[in-house]
Amino acid sequence: MLTVPEMGLQGLYIGSSPERSPVPSPPGSPRTQESCGIAPLTPSQSPKPEARAPQQASFSVVVAIDFGTTSSGYAFSFASDPEAIHMMRKWEGGDPGVAHQKTPTCLLLTPEGAFHSFGYTARDYYHDLDPEEARDWLYFEKFKMKIHSATDLTLKTQLEAVNGKTMPALEVFAHALRFFREHALQELREQSPSLPEKDTVRWVLTVPAIWKQPAKQFMREAAYLAGLVSRENAEQLLIALEPEAASVYCRKLRLHQLLDLSGRAPGGGRLGERRSIDSSFRQAREQLRRYRHSRTFLVESGVGELWAEMQAGDRYVVADCGGGTVDLTVHQLEQPHGTLKELYKASGGPYGAVGVDLAFEQLLCRIFGEDFITTFKRQRPAAWVDLTIAFEARKRTAGPHRAGALNISLPFSFIDFYRKQRGHNVETALRRSSVNFVKWSSQGMLRMSCEAMNELFQPTVSGIIQHIEALLERPEVQGVKLLFLVGGFAESAVLQHAVQAALGTRGLRVVVPHDVGLTILKGAVLFGQAPGVVRVRRSPLTYGVGVLNRFVPGRHPPEKLLVRDGRRWCTDVFERFVAAEQSVALGEEVRRSYCPARPGQRRVLINLYCCATEDARFITDPGVRKCGALSLELEPADCGQDAAGPPPGRREIRAAMQFGDTEIKVTAVDVSTNRSVRASIDFLSN
Numbered sequence: 013m014l015t016v017p018e019m020g021l022q023g024l025y026i027g028s029s030p031e032r033s034p035v036p037s038p039p040g041s042p043r044t045q046e047s048c049g050i051a052p053l054t055p056s057q058s059p060k061p062e063a064r065a066p067q068q069a070s071f072s073v074v075v076a077i078d079f080g081t082t083s084s085g086y087a088f089s090f091a092s093d094p095e096a097i098h099m100m101r102k103w104e105g106g107d108p109g110v111a112h113q114k115t116p117t118c119l120l121l122t123p124e125g126a127f128h129s130f131g132y133t134a135r136d137y138y139h140d141l142d143p144e145e146a147r148d149w150l151y152f153e154k155f156k157m158k159i160h161s162a163t164d165l166t167l168k169t170q171l172e173a174v175n176g177k178t179m180p181a182l183e184v185f186a187h188a189l190r191f192f193r194e195h196a197l198q199e200l201r202e203q204s205p206s207l208p209e210k211d212t213v214r215w216v217l218t219v220p221a222i223w224k225q226p227a228k229q230f231m232r233e234a235a236y237l238a239g240l241v242s243r244e245n246a247e248q249l250l251i252a253l254e255p256e257a258a259s260v261y262c263r264k265l266r267l268h269q270l271l272d273l274s275g276r277a278p279g280g281g282r283l284g285e286r287r288s289i290d291s292s293f294r295q296a297r298e299q300l301r302r303y304r305h306s307r308t309f310l311v312e313s314g315v316g317e318l319w320a321e322m323q324a325g326d327r328y329v330v331a332d333c334g335g336g337t338v339d340l341t342v343h344q345l346e347q348p349h350g351t352l353k354e355l356y357k358a359s360g361g362p363y364g365a366v367g368v369d370l371a372f373e374q375l376l377c378r379i380f381g382e383d384f385i386t387t388f389k390r391q392r393p394a395a396w397v398d399l400t401i402a403f404e405a406r407k408r409t410a411g412p413h414r415a416g417a418l419n420i421s422l423p424f425s426f427i428d429f430y431r432k433q434r435g436h437n438v439e440t441a442l443r444r445s446s447v448n449f450v451k452w453s454s455q456g457m458l459r460m461s462c463e464a465m466n467e468l469f470q471p472t473v474s475g476i477i478q479h480i481e482a483l484l485e486r487p488e489v490q491g492v493k494l495l496f497l498v499g500g501f502a503e504s505a506v507l508q509h510a511v512q513a514a515l516g517t518r519g520l521r522v523v524v525p526h527d528v529g530l531t532i533l534k535g536a537v538l539f540g541q542a543p544g545v546v547r548v549r550r551s552p553l554t555y556g557v558g559v560l561n562r563f564v565p566g567r568h569p570p571e572k573l574l575v576r577d578g579r580r581w582c583t584d585v586f587e588r589f590v591a592a593e594q595s596v597a598l599g600e601e602v603r604r605s606y607c608p609a610r611p612g613q614r615r616v617l618i619n620l621y622c623c624a625t626e627d628a629r630f631i632t633d634p635g636v637r638k639c640g641a642l643s644l645e646l647e648p649a650d651c652g653q654d655a656a657g658p659p660p661g662r663r664e665i666r667a668a669m670q671f672g673d674t675e676i677k678v679t680a681v682d683v684s685t686n687r688s689v690r691a692s693i694d695f696l697s698n
Contacts (some may be wrong), residue, residue, distance in 0.1 A: 037608050072207060074215040074540035075196045076252070077189065078114075078533035079231075081156045081335030083500060084188070085114035086130075086196050090204070092540040095264070097534050102200070103132050113530060117335075119188050121150040125179060130191040135401070138394050146394040147175050152184055153397070154366055157336040159185075161362070165226045166696050167233060174393040182234055189217075189238035190607055214248055215240045216540040221253040221339045221358030224552075225640065228675050233696070251674045252536045253358065254576070255332040255341040256546055257514060258498040261535030262330070263350055263545075264350045265525060273497075273512040273522040327355060328494040331480060331511075332532065333501035336364040336477045342489050346547065356488045357550040357593050360479060365407075365501040367472030372403050374668050375468065379445045380430060380438070388429055391393055395425040410465045411505035418465055421456040427456070439456040469506045476507070477514045484518070497524045498531040549672050555639075556588040558631040572630070584630045589669060591626035596672035605666045605683070608646065616644040616665060620693065641697070642667065644680050645690040665689055 075088040089097045103115040113129030121136050122128050128149075128686035129137055138151045150173040158171055159182060179243040183558040193215075199208055217231055228251050241248040342355040377385050389396045402421045409418065422438065430438050439452040449464035483489055495515065501507060502524060512522045525531050539545065557603060563573050563580040574581040587601045606616060621631045622639040631637070644665055664683040669676065 017513070024390050026299045071214040071248070072212040073091070073200060073204075073366075074214045074537055075191045075200075076218070076257075076533060076536035076540055077196075078218045078254075078536060079156065079188070079192075080114070080117055080218075080500065081154050081337075081366060082112040082117060083335065083529075084117045084192070085530075085533055086192050087530075087537050088196065088200065089537050089541065091541070095538070097537050098203070099530070099533075100195070104348065117156065118150040119155070119184060119187070121152075121173075121187070123148040123150070125150065125183075127187045128189070130188055135397070139398055139401075141394055143319075143392055143394060147391070150177055150179060151393065151397065154335065155181070155184060157362070157364075157366065159227045159230055160220065160337060160463060162227075165228075165230060169230075174389065174397065176390055177217060180611050182230070185231070185234035185604060186237035189235055189240060193238060193240050209353060214250065214540050216250045216252050216536045218252045218254050218257055218536050220334070220337045220360070221255050221341055222337060222360045224695075225676055229695050232675075248636065250540055250543055252539045253339075253341070253674050254334065254532045255330040255339045255358065255498070256352075256674075257533075257535030257539050258332055258496065258531045259330045259341065259343050259352060260538050260545055261531050261537070262496055262525060263352075264538070269526050271524045271526060273524060274516055275509055300597065323652075326494075327489070327492045328496065329480070329483065329489070329492055330496045330498060331476070331502075333476060333499040333507060334532075335366055335500055336362065336412070338479060338501075339499075340479060340483050342483070342492065343546075346501040349546040351545055353548040354546065354550045354595075356483070356486055357552045359483060361475065363472050363475035363479065365472070365504070368407060368468050369400065369403065371468040371471060372407075375447065375450070379447050379450065380441050382432075384430065384433055387433065388440055389427065392425050392429055395423045395429075398423045399426060404464055406460075406465070407468075408504075410462070410469070410510040412466065414462045415459050417459050419455065419459055421457050424598075469504070469510075473507055473510045477511060478509070480515065484515075484520070495519060495520050495522045497522055498528055500529045502528045544598055546598065548595050549674075551590045551592060551594045551596055551671050553624060553639075554588055554592045554628065555590050555620060555622050555671065555676070556586050557618055557620060557642075559587045561585045561587050584626050584632050586621060586631050586633070588626075588628075589672045594626055599670065600672050601668040601670055603668045605664050605668060606644070607663050607665060614646050616646070618642040618644075640693055640695040642669075642678060643692050643694060645692075646682075646687075647687075667691060669693075 059238065060387050065186045073088055073090050074094070075086060077086045078084060087097050087099050089095065097582045099113050105113045112132070116135055117131075118134045118138075119130050120128045120134035128134065134151070138146060138149065141149060152171060154174050155171050158169070159165060162169055167180075167182055169181045171181040171184050172178050196209060197213075200213075215235065217235060219228055219231055231251065232246075232249060235249055236243055303562055326345045328343060328345075329344065330339075330341050332341075337360055339358060339360045341358050344353040344355050346353055373385065399422065402423075406420050430441065434441070442452045442458075444448060449461050451459040451469075452457040480495070484492065495511075497508065497511060508522075508524060515522060527534070560574070560581045560583055562567075563582040568582040571584045572582050572584060589604075590596060606618070608616060618641065619638055620635050620640040620642055623633070623636040625635060628636050632636075646665075665680055666683050667678055667680045676693055678691045678693050680689040681687065682689050
């Protein structure tokens with residue numbers, strides 16, 4: 013059966029036929045620019061994916077940036093000693109006497125839009141501005157969530173500062189990444205003055221695993237704009253998935269570095285199944301002997317005691333509970349080298365710690381009125397930031413067994429602004445409201461009961477637990493007995509208690525690393541040193557292209573029939589590259605061959621489609637959408653024809669796509685000259 017990529021162009025040649033056959037697409041079919049006609053050179057059977065070992069560029073140091081919703085930081089390690097992870101130095105600002113290895117994800121720009129500061133410095137400077145002056149400054153916080161929530165993310169997407177002014181999101185992210193680049197390089201120069209800067213640093217950026225390809229590409233574009241790497245050296249930048257990074261780091265942990273929420277001592281029994289009870293995990297003494305031998309090998313090779321206590325095939329869940337999202341991934345340990353295999357595609361949702369902040373804001377709206385809170389945020393943006401900081405401090409002290417109320421300071425400007433706007437004071441507002449669990453203290457603070465504070469957590473915590481429970485019901489996840497709770501929100505005693513109470517009864521052991529807030533950052537450094545540690549991933553979506561196939565009566569719908577020059581074609585056929593939830597190994601390639609439709613053609617552009625199911629037949633089916641474009645740029649010398657070359661329109665361009673990495677990658681080669689062709693996939697200009 014013959015296939016033709018559906019490009020909607022005249023002069024589109026069927027590559028497997030000795031004759032040139034124009035095959036225009038019918039009216040209403042997806043079209044591309046005129047310069048992008050292609051024809052296939054292979055029959056419709058998809059070539060089997062081929063595995064190719066990923067090539068690693070040389071580098072002297074790995075610098076990882078954990079760009080979080082609420083807090084961010086960087087860490088690094090040298091290739092000469094990859095497991096010696098150097099954390100960033102103490103940040104300026106913050107609470108006196110407290111060592112901060114992360115800084116708030118806050119960016120401050122001048123009224124003209126120039127960079128001023130980031131992190132604690134930005135937060136403190138903005139706090140000290142005169143209220144009237146602050147209205148002109150651009151202060152951004154928790155802006156990472158915009159990338160997750162945007163359904164039409166492009167390079168022109170705008171971000172809104174707290175004063176209501178907007179700025180291109182790409183510039184905002186680039187400002188932040190440039191700050192980390194300069195901060196990290198300065199520290200590297202101080203620690204290793206002889207280290208050359210150019211081409212010796214591998215950068216790693218962390219993103220949620222549930223982010224789609226456009227969001228990942230957006231972060232890469234921001235990194236290019238920030239000067240982390242150049243497009244010509246794109247391999248110097250790795251995108252790391254946050255729960256994967258946490259999983260990589262947890263492989264190195266010793267038992268005393270873990271907190272078992274079940275109350276059992278981590279060293280008092282093997283994590284996961286209690287194999288002394290379940291004899292099915294050791295069927296014979298020989299198997300046990302081999303296991304002990306592999307345990308010794310793993311410990312000596314640097315894999316932590318936790319993993320040495322596990323056997324090949326053991327499964328576990330990593331729940332990355334961050335500021336903006338919860339990310340769930342399921343890994344299987346592969347021995348003897350401790351590589352990881354993803355068992356189910358990453359899942360999760362917007363159930364991060366900011367959900368608690370939103371619940372607090374909704375509480376304020378119930379007390380003081382939504383219109384007042386909206387006006388206050390717009391006209392007193394710096395004071396609003398002060399109020400959120402005060403709430404954050406009390407939120408961190410909340411716990412399921414805490415006794416006594418919590419006091420939340422209201423900025424004086426809030427109290428004064430409310431009196432001027434409403435004509436009465438905040439104490440009167442509290443008395444008149446229907447909220448009876450928040451009182452006014454004589455010290456000028458909101459006094460909230462512990463039960464009320466814990467209630468603010470419930471929608472977010474319930475969403476996390478429901479996602480984990482739904483994941484555990486999947487057949488691919490059966491047999492999991494271990495859950496790692498990681499991420500900044502995992503520090504919350506409220507969340508820890510709720511997860512243990514809900515899942516402990518299922519026989520699931522919930523384990524929290526001691527440095528839970530730094531797990532992803534440290535894991536991202538280790539991932540940068542050895543990105544092949546996650547050997548197999550699951551494709552989150554089905555990807556493919558639209559093609560023309562020979563029409564088969566009874567199999568293809570009549571409305572898809574196209575007759576041209578006596579040939580009968582079926583239009584809009586969805587040719588699949590990879591299926592949703594399909595296991596794809598790192599370095600595994602899906603190859604397709606195409607040729608330009610015209611001599612001298614400079615560019616080949618192929619629309620990509622995706623869907624969440626694996627049974628879509630046509631690109632017009634419900635749920636199938638255009639998600640990007642594969643671009644093949646032909647050099648001028650490649651577009652002409654020499655006497656010894658192939659006939660016009662028959663130049664073969666072989667594209668190889670990889671779906672087993674953290675990003676979808678493509679390379680291409682001109683078969684006739686064996687020269688590389690510039691190839692890329694664009695998910696942002698849809």
